[in-house]
Amino acid sequence: MINEIVIAGFGGQGVLSMGKILAYSGLMEDKEVCWLPSYGPEQRGGTANVTVIVSDERISSPVLNTYDVVVVLNQQSLDKFESKVKPGGILMYDTYGIHKKPTRTDITVYPIDATEATIEMNNSKTFNMIVLGALLHVRPMVTIESVLKALKKTLPERHHHLIPLNEQALNKGASLIK
């Protein structure tokens, strides 16, 4: 099984770190993984995106043109990446600020109210973990246990007390899928 994913949004939304946590979760399950960020000036206030591949087989190209899963967190990214979902693939987007909805019918589209969910959780920083929770609910390429293991491994110890909050956010995300 190979999962070719792109996550795109504004710089500051946690796009790159969400991708990193997903990649680390794959590592926890001994899968082949890679993480390739868009880097440079476009991160400063502009759009940011990251390609993540989680696979059972050796990964050839880290550079892709079409994806099994596209997660977009703003209108610009939706406009840019809707056409890049493979037929039969998944497009997930946060509904906040989206005025032009996706139109493709040959893919499965999951609108999620992730920004709204952060307000319910009273913590805007949980945003990317909510999105990751929703993503893993529709495409369980790694288990939630592996995500928590990855967080434990990558977060400095002084932040470990935040892991339960991240777990809540992941669950909240999963509950957004109807």
Next chain:
Amino acid sequence: MKDEVTLMKGNEALAMAAIRYGADAYFGYPITPQSEVLEKLEEEMPWETTGMVVLQAESEVAAINMVYGGAMTGKAVLTSTSSPGFSLMQEGVSYLAASEVPALLINVQRGGPGLGTIHASQADYFQACKGGGHGDYRMIVLAPSSVQEMADMVALGFDLAFKYRCVSMILADGTIGQLMEKVVLPEQRPRRTDEEIRQQCPWAVNGRKGMRPSNVVTSLELDDDKMEENNWRFQATYREIEKNETRCELVNVEDCDYLITAFGTTARIAMKTMELARKEGIKVGLFRPITLWPFPEKQLREAAKNVKGILCVELNAGQMIEDVKLAVECKMPVEHYGRFGGNVPTPDELLNVLKEKLINK
């Protein structure tokens, strides 16, 4: 520690591998897309563990001359930079080569010419392989195409540099530098003791302690005959390197009708193109030089023996293709496809090009 699989960027792997090799010093100046090398080294603070010196110089010119000074004493010294920074270093590179001192240089290429862009490029192939500085010199040029190779080529580069008393270069690109992948770092080796350096590098300028005549390391020789003699010695070393040190990866070349030649990031993309082509029943093989100099021309000639055509893919306007054409003696069509300025082709883009330029011709 040895077998632990970790996830890190190519640039970080370079830094960690330098510490693990037991390198004595790193001198560098920050530039995107390789700044994580210096950042990681400063985060790891190896001066407190192995005693390795890490210094941010005031410029690339200063950094390469610090490398020159350190290398003269037989120490394992490296620097890293990206394209514009490496241009600044060229005088020092020529001096290092002419003085026959071992050093490891890393260029994580970005789009040029000029200050250009900060994204991946392979437009410094000529500079690395044909000599960016003045004079008849060569560097061993290693081209990593994965984060694991970024880590492994630090030790390989140093070992070859010390074996032949020459300069080794890792010619990476912005994509491999920024890419995070699984990597197993080498075991920590101790830095060599002064006594070990004295034995391994009898030429080094490290204090004669009344035991031997003074060593002199210089690139200046005003006697023409002596300088010609020096040049013959350099050339003999280069022939020896050509004989012993060519490395390449061959994938699916046994039955292929078409061959793609590519290195670094483009080789990874071409690998996927090959998979896509084979799904369509087109027999494509991949030739990936791991040493760009010496170029694995015998291996390429052998692999290309029965192919109908070669597509050379690079992030430049056509540089390695010259070595490809020389190797196969233009016995079959050799086409080029390049993207520049920081742009990188996608696997399906390459498949279309392959069909357009070679298959449907």
